[in-house]
Amino acid sequence: MDFATLLQMLDATLRLATPLLLACLAGLFSERAGIFDIGLEGKMLAAAFLSAAIAAVSGSVWLGLLAGIGASVLLSAVHGLASITFRGNQLISGVAINFLAAGLTVVIAQSWFAQGGRTPQLTGDARFNPIDLPFAEALRDVPIFGPIYYELISGHTILVYVALLMVPLTWWILFRTRFGLRLRAVGENPAAVDTAGVSVIWLRFAAVGICGILCGIAGAYLATALQAGFVKDMSAGRGFIALAALIFAKWRPWYALYACLLFGFLQAMSLRSDVIENVIGFQVNGQFLDVLPYILTVVILAGFVGKAIPPRAGGEPYVKER
Amino acid sequence: MDVMPKWADVILIPLISILLAAILSALVILAIGENPWEALKLMVDGALGSTYGWGYTLYYATNFIFTGLAVSIAFHARLFNIGGEGQALIGGLGVAIICLFIPWPHWSLALLGAAIGAAIFGAAWAAIPAFLQAKRGSHIVITTIMFNFIAAAVLNYFLIGALKAPGMEPATAKFPEATHLPSFQDMFNFGETTFFRGAPANITFFVALAACVALWALIWKTRLGYEIRSFGHSESAAKYAGISPTKIIMVAMLISGALAGMMAINNVQGEAERLVLNAVEGAGFIGIAVALMGRSHPFGVLLAALLFGFLYQGGAELALWTSIPRELIIVIQALVILFTGALDNMVRMPLERLFLSMRRAKNGRTV
Numbered sequence: 001m002d003f004a005t006l007l008q009m010l011d012a013t014l015r016l017a018t019p020l021l022l023a024c025l026a027g028l029f030s031e032r033a034g035i036f037d038i039g040l041e042g043k044m045l046a047a048a049f050l051s052a053a054i055a056a057v058s059g060s061v062w063l064g065l066l067a068g069i070g071a072s073v074l075l076s077a078v079h080g081l082a083s084i085t086f087r088g089n090q091l092i093s094g095v096a097i098n099f100l101a102a103g104l105t106v107v108i109a110q111s112w113f114a115q116g117g118r119t120p121q122l123t124g125d126a127r128f129n130p131i132d133l134p135f136a137e138a139l140r141d142v143p144i145f146g147p148i149y150y151e152l153i154s155g156h157t158i159l160v161y162v163a164l165l166m167v168p169l170t171w172w173i174l175f176r177t178r179f180g181l182r183l184r185a186v187g188e189n190p191a192a193v194d195t196a197g198v199s200v201i202w203l204r205f206a207a208v209g210i211c212g213i214l215c216g217i218a219g220a221y222l223a224t225a226l227q228a229g230f231v232k233d234m235s236a237g238r239g240f241i242a243l244a245a246l247i248f249a250k251w252r253p254w255y256a257l258y259a260c261l262l263f264g265f266l267q268a269m270s271l272r273s274d275v276i277e278n279v280i281g282f283q284v285n286g287q288f289l290d291v292l293p294y295i296l297t298v299v300i301l302a303g304f305v306g307k308a309i310p311p312r313a314g315g316e317p318y319v320k321e322r
Numbered sequence: 323m324d325v326m327p328k329w330a331d332v333i334l335i336p337l338i339s340i341l342l343a344a345i346l347s348a349l350v351i352l353a354i355g356e357n358p359w360e361a362l363k364l365m366v367d368g369a370l371g372s373t374y375g376w377g378y379t380l381y382y383a384t385n386f387i388f389t390g391l392a393v394s395i396a397f398h399a400r401l402f403n404i405g406g407e408g409q410a411l412i413g414g415l416g417v418a419i420i421c422l423f424i425p426w427p428h429w430s431l432a433l434l435g436a437a438i439g440a441a442i443f444g445a446a447w448a449a450i451p452a453f454l455q456a457k458r459g460s461h462i463v464i465t466t467i468m469f470n471f472i473a474a475a476v477l478n479y480f481l482i483g484a485l486k487a488p489g490m491e492p493a494t495a496k497f498p499e500a501t502h503l504p505s506f507q508d509m510f511n512f513g514e515t516t517f518f519r520g521a522p523a524n525i526t527f528f529v530a531l532a533a534c535v536a537l538w539a540l541i542w543k544t545r546l547g548y549e550i551r552s553f554g555h556s557e558s559a560a561k562y563a564g565i566s567p568t569k570i571i572m573v574a575m576l577i578s579g580a581l582a583g584m585m586a587i588n589n590v591q592g593e594a595e596r597l598v599l600n601a602v603e604g605a606g607f608i609g610i611a612v613a614l615m616g617r618s619h620p621f622g623v624l625l626a627a628l629l630f631g632f633l634y635q636g637g638a639e640l641a642l643w644t645s646i647p648r649e650l651i652i653v654i655q656a657l658v659i660l661f662t663g664a665l666d667n668m669v670r671m672p673l674e675r676l677f678l679s680m681r682r683a684k685n686g687r688t689v
Binding site: 038078081082083086087088089090091092093095096097098099100102103104106107108110111114117237240243244247285287288290291294295297298301302303308310 | 454650660
């Protein structure tokens with residue numbers, strides 16, 4: 001494999017890792033606050049549809065992004081209502097949200113656009129277009145660094161950079177602010193937070209809301225940046241890979257970045273099986289690369305490589321003593 | 323003391339939840355510019371208006387009984403088996419191997435063999451997540467989700483590799499004639515009038531009914547069932563009573579996986595008579611809705627499975643005759659899961675308050 005191919009692969013890795021990373025950080029906020037969320041997939045899908053639909057109708061991708069975030073936050077509100085207010089089962093709520101999104105997106109898309117459950121192709125300003133970082137063109141011919149800067153670092157859509165910036169931001173919010181401390185505490189020992197006079201309900205709703213916003217950006221990225229329009233079931237299990245990455249990263253932001261890059265790289269490899277064959281000399285089943293994230297997560301969960309310990313109060317509704 | 327009488331818990335709450343789901347579904351149909359009443363009439367007519375419709379309704383219901391029972395038995399041990407989809411896929415693999423490579427003399431023996439094979443394959447697929455839950459404490463929901471994806475890949479691997487029949491399609495060869503199960507059309511053929519013509523319902527429906535009875539007996543009439551239920555109610559109390567958590571988790575999940583796997587004798591051996599990609603078509607997930615609605619009771623599961631069989635067949639008819647896409651059924655399924663599962667307390671809390679005030683009023687009069 002030559003240098004140019006490697007850069008292409010890494011470039012694809014970054015593009016494919018972005019939605020995983022956004023969804024993974026979304027799950028991080030929610031689960032750190034003690035709310036399990038297996039509805040990441042559904043929220044991404046709903047956001048992907050509504051962002052593409054609004055972008056197609058209005059011609060503005062920014063309106064689309066806003067609408068996508070709105071759709072995702074709405075589903076988050078349902079999840080919050082079920083799992084915080086009514087103290088229902090968070091996992092069942094997540095399953096319901098996944099199906100709700102899978103069904104509604106197609107039903108509404110068919111009703112609005114009558115194109116077999118997809119939105120029209122997005123072009124021009126209805127999509128996020130790649131942005132060239134300063135001096136990318138000028139530095140292109142510098143050996144080694146030039147191509148890396150031009151191919152790999154520059155030339156992505158703005159959401160890729162947003163996702164990358166979200167990693168330090170998430171770390172800072174969770175580990176350097178009062179809100180973050182309380183959010184983590186509410187996921188470990190909500191009774192202590194309550195005793196301190198801080199509202200458990202409010203904190204958990206805030207976490208679920210942030211989760212909704214990030215999932216919304218992830219979904220909008222799928223439909224308006226990675227691809228040009230919504231197609232049925234386009235999230236294609238990414239929400240669950242993000243969930244896997246979250247466990248792989250043991251609920252920590254920087255490790256989430258590494259896990260998502262790894263899983264993004266696996267996805268990029270399964271798209272370029274010809275390259276893999278050239279490098280290692282035999283053919284690898286693309287299916288195998290696709291499910292490798294899940295297998296790795298099971299191995300991690302089995303505790304063979306370190307132990308993944310979730311937030312202690314995760315999945316349990318908080319009942320204030322009366 | 324319970325606040326509510328038992329009938330309210332078992333019948334009233336599910337009914338209200340379904341009513342809420344139905345109202346929201348009607349609103350969705352209204353919003354996409356169709357008439358909900360017309361849609362319902364079309365569904366009833368298409369699913370229940372002919373023996374052909376019934377044949378499809380009962381075929382789908384058979385699938386959902388198996389997956390619903392699978393989720394139920396796990397629920398009784400307070401385990402959430404979300405992996406019915408994968409277990410049913412792998413069960414299909416077992417059915418295909420047994421039907422293709424063993425020369426069966428008669429369908430009845432083939433049915434027995436395939437059922438055992440499907441159960442073993444399904445149970446094996448549930449065994450690893452169960453073991454990890456029991457011994458390593460890794461969350462069964464996460465591992466079973468992962469195993470759904472891995473199962474799909476395994477199936478894909480075999481259907482484009484070792485088991486693939488000649489031709490373009492990733493599917494096995496047609497199973498031999500001797501393994502074909504009698505369909506309702508064969509069984510209810512009385513001279514001139516043929517019932518269930520062309521419908522896929524087959525003898526597996528009666529196997530599913532037997533499974534309902536067997537599971538009911540297991541849960542409420544045996545020591546193991548008692549242990550599973552006690553474990554589900556309180557893990558610490560069960561431990562104190564000398565019940566091994568590892569054993570209960572393993573046994574409950576193995577039975578669950580076996581039941582989900584056995585769905586394959588209906589859809590793989592009974593209907594398709596070969597194994598194709600994505601043979602399960604989401605029935606594993608519908609099992610969650612069915613189990614929630616049926617309150618994890620085998621009889622409730624049976625009723626809920628019939629309702630979902632009706633929705634599935636009715637939904638197919640809707641997609642055929644109106645502009646309402648089939649995915650509407652997924653929306654209804656999601657709403658049922660949401661209201662009967664996650665938002666259970668939303669219905670329960672006001673009802674409990676109502677019953678409490680009614681009882682107070684009554685007691686006040688008698689005093």
